[in-house]
Amino acid sequence: MLRKRHLAGIAIFAAAAITLSACSTAAETPAATDVDAATATSAEEFGGLDALIEAAKAEGQLNVIALPDDWANYGEIKAAFEEKYGITVNSADPGVSSAEEITAAENLKGQDTAPDVFDLGSAVALSSTDVFAPYQVANWAEIPDANKESTGLWVNDYTGSMSIGYNSNEVPEPESLDDLLGADYKGAVAINGDPTQAGAAFAAVGLATVLNDGTLDDFTPGIEYFGKLKAAGNFLPVDPTPATIASGETKVVFDWSYNNLAAAATVDGWKVTTLPGTVYTSFYNQAINADAPHPAAARLWQEFIYSAEAQNMFIVGGAYPVTLEAMNEAGTTDEDAIAVIGNLEGDIVTPTEEQSTAASALLAEKWAAAIG
Amino acid sequence: MSAVDRATRLGAVRLGTEPSGIVRWIILGVVGVVFSIPIVAMILFSLKAGLAGGYTLDHWASLFDDDAARVYRNLFTGIGNSLLLAVVTVGIVLVVLLPTMILVHLQFPRLRRVLEFICIIPITVPAIVLVVGLAPVYSVVVRIAGGSVWTLAFAYGITVLPYAYRAIQSNLDAVDVVTLSEAGRTLSADWGRVLLFVLLPNLKRGVLAASFISVAVVLGEFTIASLLNRVNLQTALLQVSQSNPYVAVIFALLALALAFVLLLSIGRLGRTRRTGSES
Amino acid sequence: MTVANAPVLVSDAAESTTRRHSPWGPATRRPDRGLAKYLGLTPFALYVVVFLAIPTVIAVASGFFTDEGDLTFDNVLGLFAPNVLATFGSSFWISAVTAVVGAVVGALVCYALLGTRPEGPLRSFIDSASSVLAQFGGVMLAFAFIAAIGSQGLITVLLKDQLGIDIFENGVWLYQVQGLVPVYIYFQVPLMIITFMPALAGLKRQWAEANATLGGTRFTYWTQIAFPVLAPSFFGSLLLLFANAFSSYATAAALISQGAQIVPLQIRSALVSETVLGRENMAGALALGMVVVMVVVMWGYSVLQNRTSRWQK
Numbered sequence: 001m002l003r004k005r006h007l008a009g010i011a012i013f014a015a016a017a018i019t020l021s022a023c024s025t026a027a028e029t030p031a032a033t034d035v036d037a038a039t040a041t042s043a044e045e046f047g048g049l050d051a052l053i054e055a056a057k058a059e060g061q062l063n064v065i066a067l068p069d070d071w072a073n074y075g076e077i078k079a080a081f082e083e084k085y086g087i088t089v090n091s092a093d094p095g096v097s098s099a100e101e102i103t104a105a106e107n108l109k110g111q112d113t114a115p116d117v118f119d120l121g122s123a124v125a126l127s128s129t130d131v132f133a134p135y136q137v138a139n140w141a142e143i144p145d146a147n148k149e150s151t152g153l154w155v156n157d158y159t160g161s162m163s164i165g166y167n168s169n170e171v172p173e174p175e176s177l178d179d180l181l182g183a184d185y186k187g188a189v190a191i192n193g194d195p196t197q198a199g200a201a202f203a204a205v206g207l208a209t210v211l212n213d214g215t216l217d218d219f220t221p222g223i224e225y226f227g228k229l230k231a232a233g234n235f236l237p238v239d240p241t242p243a244t245i246a247s248g249e250t251k252v253v254f255d256w257s258y259n260n261l262a263a264a265a266t267v268d269g270w271k272v273t274t275l276p277g278t279v280y281t282s283f284y285n286q287a288i289n290a291d292a293p294h295p296a297a298a299r300l301w302q303e304f305i306y307s308a309e310a311q312n313m314f315i316v317g318g319a320y321p322v323t324l325e326a327m328n329e330a331g332t333t334d335e336d337a338i339a340v341i342g343n344l345e346g347d348i349v350t351p352t353e354e355q356s357t358a359a360s361a362l363l364a365e366k367w368a369a370a371i372g
Numbered sequence: 373m374s375a376v377d378r379a380t381r382l383g384a385v386r387l388g389t390e391p392s393g394i395v396r397w398i399i400l401g402v403v404g405v406v407f408s409i410p411i412v413a414m415i416l417f418s419l420k421a422g423l424a425g426g427y428t429l430d431h432w433a434s435l436f437d438d439d440a441a442r443v444y445r446n447l448f449t450g451i452g453n454s455l456l457l458a459v460v461t462v463g464i465v466l467v468v469l470l471p472t473m474i475l476v477h478l479q480f481p482r483l484r485r486v487l488e489f490i491c492i493i494p495i496t497v498p499a500i501v502l503v504v505g506l507a508p509v510y511s512v513v514v515r516i517a518g519g520s521v522w523t524l525a526f527a528y529g530i531t532v533l534p535y536a537y538r539a540i541q542s543n544l545d546a547v548d549v550v551t552l553s554e555a556g557r558t559l560s561a562d563w564g565r566v567l568l569f570v571l572l573p574n575l576k577r578g579v580l581a582a583s584f585i586s587v588a589v590v591l592g593e594f595t596i597a598s599l600l601n602r603v604n605l606q607t608a609l610l611q612v613s614q615s616n617p618y619v620a621v622i623f624a625l626l627a628l629a630l631a632f633v634l635l636l637s638i639g640r641l642g643r644t645r646r647t648g649s650e651s
Numbered sequence: 652m653t654v655a656n657a658p659v660l661v662s663d664a665a666e667s668t669t670r671r672h673s674p675w676g677p678a679t680r681r682p683d684r685g686l687a688k689y690l691g692l693t694p695f696a697l698y699v700v701v702f703l704a705i706p707t708v709i710a711v712a713s714g715f716f717t718d719e720g721d722l723t724f725d726n727v728l729g730l731f732a733p734n735v736l737a738t739f740g741s742s743f744w745i746s747a748v749t750a751v752v753g754a755v756v757g758a759l760v761c762y763a764l765l766g767t768r769p770e771g772p773l774r775s776f777i778d779s780a781s782s783v784l785a786q787f788g789g790v791m792l793a794f795a796f797i798a799a800i801g802s803q804g805l806i807t808v809l810l811k812d813q814l815g816i817d818i819f820e821n822g823v824w825l826y827q828v829q830g831l832v833p834v835y836i837y838f839q840v841p842l843m844i845i846t847f848m849p850a851l852a853g854l855k856r857q858w859a860e861a862n863a864t865l866g867g868t869r870f871t872y873w874t875q876i877a878f879p880v881l882a883p884s885f886f887g888s889l890l891l892l893f894a895n896a897f898s899s900y901a902t903a904a905a906l907i908s909q910g911a912q913i914v915p916l917q918i919r920s921a922l923v924s925e926t927v928l929g930r931e932n933m934a935g936a937l938a939l940g941m942v943v944v945m946v947v948v949m950w951g952y953s954v955l956q957n958r959t960s961r962w963q964k
Contacts, residue, residue, distance in 0.1 A: 187802050388873060409806060
């Protein structure tokens with residue numbers, strides 16, 4: 001009967017109409033304040049650091065994403081921030097990649113669970129600047145020009161060197177890349193993810209490239225090395241986690257020095273070594289979400305990250321903070337911490353934007369075939 | 373066992389409706405042992421004392437450490453949220469799905485195929501895909517209903533649809549709902565009374581099974597909560613696992629045990645006192 | 652859970668849709684009756700449209716657009732590239748294998764449970780354990796298997812030390828597609844137990860008695876009576892297991908870090924890349940491919956389900 005079908009259609013149409021009308025509702029107006037925290041580009045615009053702290057405390061929360069507790073000592077840094085300012089740090093999605101951080105910000109736009117700040121690999125930071133809000137921290141001058149975007153859209157925060165962690169009870173200390181091709185390391189070597197997806201794995205291939213007399217312009221030697229590793233039966237295609245390290249499954253792991261050092265701190269018997277030769281580093285970047293639900297807290301977080309207190313905590317975690325030189329000059333470096341990890345010396349290389357892009361394209365083409 | 377019971381059992385085995393005792397225990401024994409291996413491996417891992425070997429209770433003891441409090445704060449929030457979500461999801465199943473299924477069964481037999489198909493779609497669309505489409509929907513939901521965690525239950529209700537539907541439908545098929553409601557109506561009960569006092573008691577098995585599986589699904593759900601940056605049991609477990617792998621495994625085991633005990637108690641709640649024999 | 656055993660009161664006349672007396676009572680003049688009935692469907696319809704239909708359409712439709720928002724069929728055509736077709740093939744293979752093994756083992760366990768009291772300790776324990784394990788997946792399940800049969804796993808080491816058997820002699824297969832088989836079976840079997848038990852418990856004792864009276868053996872009972880009755884439910888559950896394995900993502904992601912050998916991992920690689928950006932819309936096309944495969948599978952499932960319900964009256 002015609003009427004019944006019409007009624008069914010009306011029911012569904014009503015549902016759709018309600019949904020669409022909700023979509024077109026005007027966005028909520030932000031709370032009225034003297035300063036629009038969302039567009040402030042420095043602490044002065046708040047009226048000084050104290051005013052910034054007040055504004056942030058009023059917000060009361062900070063959403064961070066992809067900051068595992070054992071990554072470059074973020075656990076301690078988050079705890080210190082909470083204690084110092086009384087602002088609750090909501091740490092979401094510790095295991096996601098930099099690209100997923102940006103996706104989360106887009107997906108959660110306008111909701112109060114959206115991330116306030118990001119910690120991103122360079123490739124993602126460079127290509128997502130339209131999501132960021134510019135901000136210059138109080139000690140802006142201490143950060144070398146090469147390590148920041150001129151208006152403060154993204155700023156390097158810390159770096160590590162590519163290192164090798166190994167189970168000292170089961171395998172001997174590797175002294176060169178060729179050692180790892182030997183029989184001692186059968187089914188033992190893992191890298192932190194897939195180089196076409198994860199920054200740490202990408203860096204592992206970069207390290208293999210420079211240690212095999214290659215340059216960062218062409219990652220082929222690195223890809224070939226891992227091909228050889230696979231052929232020797234030494235390559236383990238599993239994702240190394242603190243759990244697999246503790247269970248003895250992944251006996252040798254290519255990862256950032258701060259990650260391997262964190263594992264060494266938790267797991268008895270795990271040791272870390274940096275191979276002699278060229279040192280591969282890559283900075284991560286801090287950025288503020290332009291649509292941050294807690295803009296003042298986000299900016300206070302940046303101030304905190306670049307303060308000597310937090311930068312020293314990075315050293316404890318095994319990472320090299322970006323203001324290290326300035327801190328050394330001012331004498332504010334934590335001497336004990338730097339003694340443990342040693343200074344970053346030797347022939348240090350970091351890929352430029354062009355080198356990264358070229359390498360990514362090369363990996364997309366050749367990696368799957370090499371690893372098979 | 374009394375002599376009568378023994379005779380009944382023997383008769384059943386002879387008929388073929390039941391396996392003999394030996395066969396039963398061989399099958400259950402083998403499957404049981406194989407399925408307990410990963411759990412045992414997890415327990416042994418949580419007792420490990422580092423890569424050199426040896427065992428220790430230290431990791432279990434550290435659960436009660438004071439400075440662990442900050443890390444576990446998130447975990448307890450996650451547990452609380454998951455339990456709340458389980459309750460709301462079961463609520464959605466009972467308040468939205470169940471009446472609709474009864475209504476369709478009674479009034480719209482032609483729509484039954486349609487309903488079945490709709491309830492099966494959530495399995496066909498993998499969570500990782502659904503989640504991409506849920507994000508824009510939730511930006512609207514948050515504007516209407518606020519950003520608290522219970523709104524996640526709307527998405528969970530969809531995820532449990534296939535299982536809950538199957539459970540309730542097999543019960544609906546076995547119980548003659550049409551005649552029962554007719555009988556109730558002829559005895560001049562209004563629809564509310566028929567639903568509550570005639571139909572529901574007969575559908576108890578299916579409803580309980582649906583609640584069972586809904587609770588299990590909600591406690592195990594990770595992808596949707598993770599995408600929407602909400603805290604639930606599984607995302608909190610992942611957080612914890614980033615700081616200490618041993619403790620992470622311990623909590624995973626405890627979470628499994630919690631879910632198991634919860635389901636056992638729900639099952640007990642639904643004990644019907646039947647005097648008839650099973651066929 | 653077993654199916655309730657209410658005595659069958661009414662014949663198939665109840666099935667027919669033309670009734671002179673509806674359960675609403677004798678026909679009365681209620682002009683808004685049609686509206687009231689359909690109103691009853693609205694909450695569910697609204698719920699499904701908002702939380703299922705719209706997200707699915709959004710996710711799948713993204714495959715038809717480029718990053719800039721122009722309509723394109725490139726992503727969908729990309730589905731037919733040989734490497735993508737290979738991943739669909741792998742997904743198919745692993746879903747089929749784990750579905751069949753899970754179905755057979757699950758059915759055996761259900762058979763072993765026949766005759767136990769539905770409220771007894773054994774049944775309750777297995778019901779609860781199955782519900783919990785059927786949803787146990789992701790990182791923890793992957794790790795449980797690494798701890799059990801990884802290269803340093805409990806069983807691996809035991810076999811090597813006690814029996815001299817090295818299961819990883821030819822390479823560590825646990826971290827490749829083959830390695831997913833035991834892991835998936837771990838949640839497929841409990842799922843089978845949950846979905847198949849009601850059907851097995853619904854076998855009527857009278858049929859077995861009739862079989863015995865007519866001179867049949869246990870063998871003829873199972874092959875000629877029970878199996879034909881159970882077949883639709885068995886294959887229906889098998890298809891459900893297939894769908895479950897096909898869309899399973901978190902566990903595979905935790906075990907296989909290199910490459911994307913099955914479709915959900917392809918979707919991951921399109922969505923999460925830190926170093927190769929801008930392929931998110933391919934994920935939408937892959938999702939469309941998955942949905943098409945699944946719709947075909949589940950259509951078969953619902954056809955089989957309709958045949959099953961016939962026997963449960």
